[in-house]
């Protein structure tokens with residue numbers, strides 16, 4: 175018993191390796207699609223169930239495998255893609271480690287059917303937890319179909335670690351977005367729970383982008399193109415005025431492979447910094463082609479991190495390419511308004527103009543004298559931007575789940591009225607939106623307690639943001655927005671639990687078109703969204719029509735309110751901890767709550783206070799901000815003694 179070291183069994187070794195290659199359904203999906211691409215497929219179909227947890231199936235029309243290769247493909251370090259270590263520096267395929275299939279088969283129930291063109295019959299192999307269960311000859315189409323069922327069925331700790339179906343689904347879609355952008359010439363379709371979520375016909379890059387992110391993007395992008403001896407850059411970048419806080423619409427592909435690279439992201443942001451607000455990023459889908467011997471992609475098993483030689487040159491070239499393109503194609507609104515010229519003529523004119531930097535009317539503080547200096551930033555070292563920028567891609571979840579609460583600044587909320595209107599409202603004694611406070615009064619103990627010390631003279635609104643009132647033991651100060659959010663949140667939760675209903679009002683029906691990702695999300699949420707009083711239905715591909723909105727949200731005019739609620743929802747999703755209904759209630763409450771800057775009548779303030787203390791948890795807003803603070807008499811007395 176002196177020997178302690180022994181070799182791990184193939185099975186255990188595979189399970190350990192699987193932890194690196196397969197973290198969640200989307201990572202298995204990525205590996206399988208990459209294999210299909212390497213096999214020369216130009217049609218790839220993906221089927222999934224329950225966020226990929228129960229099933230991921232990839233069907234391709236690639237080369238297929240003979241029986242021997244099919245068997246071997248599940249062994250570790252079995253690959254047809256490299257032979258020796260020199261090949262490592264000339265990688266032109268997506269895979270090369272020979273780990274993916276072995277890893278997936280170690281932690282799932284896998285069935286593969288595959289056939290080559292030259293074979294009459296194909297082979298079917300069933301393998302579970304690395305053990306081959308069955309092997310038989312079958313007739314099947316040329317190509318390969320791989321079914322991965324019950325991922326982590328034998329590793330409960332990992333299975334429990336998976337997120338909700340909806341989050342896993344978003345990862346799946348994000349993965350397909352990334353890969354399909356690199357291969358617009360390949361047809362992709364993606365089904366989830368038997369519903370087709372993505373249908374991406376073969377085409378070029380811009381067609382692929384529009385299929386994924388919606389046609390509305392077409393006016394918002396400019397092409398970029400740059401070619402030198404060592405590097406070729408191509409793709410599309412967003413015009414500065416369409417930059418958003420949204421993360422996840424920034425894509426770098428290097429030699430056909432999606433990469434995360436904060437250094438290059440920094441190069442892009444640096445180019446835009448004059449024209450976009452801090453924290454915003456433009457859309458971009460940028461393809462880099464570099465001689466494979468000048469990059470090292472073998473840094474991490476997921477192959478999304480890379481090292482380049484010549485990285486400073488790439489940084490500079492990327493900036494130049496973007497600047498030129500924005501200067502060339504970005505026709506300013508001024509030209510737009512002046513011109514009777516048609517668009518095509520205009521772009522020809524634009525081509526002959528000297529290269530200029532785009533003018534954007536977003537940054538009102540923009541000072542051309544200061545910023546030209548700023549624009550001449552030296553090319554930083556890779557180490558610096560890694561810490562100084564907000565790279566969208568570093569955290570796993572961030573790319574897909576977005577927070578763009580602040581983008582809709584132009585859209586006035588029904589409550590945040592322009593100053594002039596507020597003044598008008600102040601002169602009326604009636605609340606501007608009676609619908610909001612029409613709830614019956616429910617008096618809680620605490621409520622009565624407060625009432626006891628409260629009379630109408632002692633309620634005061636300060637700075638149109640806080641409400642001060644006296645209670646017999648001192649003062650309380652409410653944050654009007656936080657308090658109202660709490661009230662609405664609990665009301666919506668009651669609606670979900672069947673204790674109440676929201677009436678709805680028809681307005682001019684409005685249609686909304688969403689990206690495939692958001693469409694999937696809305697479809698999941700549809701029943702709950704309806705419950706809250708939205709009269710909404712699907713209306714063609716990726717499009718919904720809204721014919722009624724909850725009473726709380728009634729207001730004049732049209733606004734992309736529905737988008738906002740969705741964005742709030744996604745933001746909450748990112749924080750991870752809420753269930754779907756709670757999340758929706760929170761998002762809607764946030765949207766519907768009165769905002770600072772809104773004058774409140776005495777009656778409204780009284781109702782707000784009453785309703786807050788009728789809440790189950792009046793202390794905090796649904797986003798955990800305090801709704802009120804108290805200042806006790808003894809505190810006040812103490813302050814005067816100090």
Ligand code: ADP
Pocket residue numbers: 205209210213234236237238239247248252253254255268269270271272273274275276317318
């Ligand atoms: P790698 O892709 O790194 O070589 P994998 O474990 O992903 O390793 O795949 C092992 C081998 O199985 C590949 O090298 C390839 O020869 C074969 N293979 C896997 N998937 C397919 C497919 N869809 N079509 C044809 N061959 C495949």
Ligand code: MG
Pocket residue numbers: 205208209268269270272274275
């Ligand atoms: Mg592979």
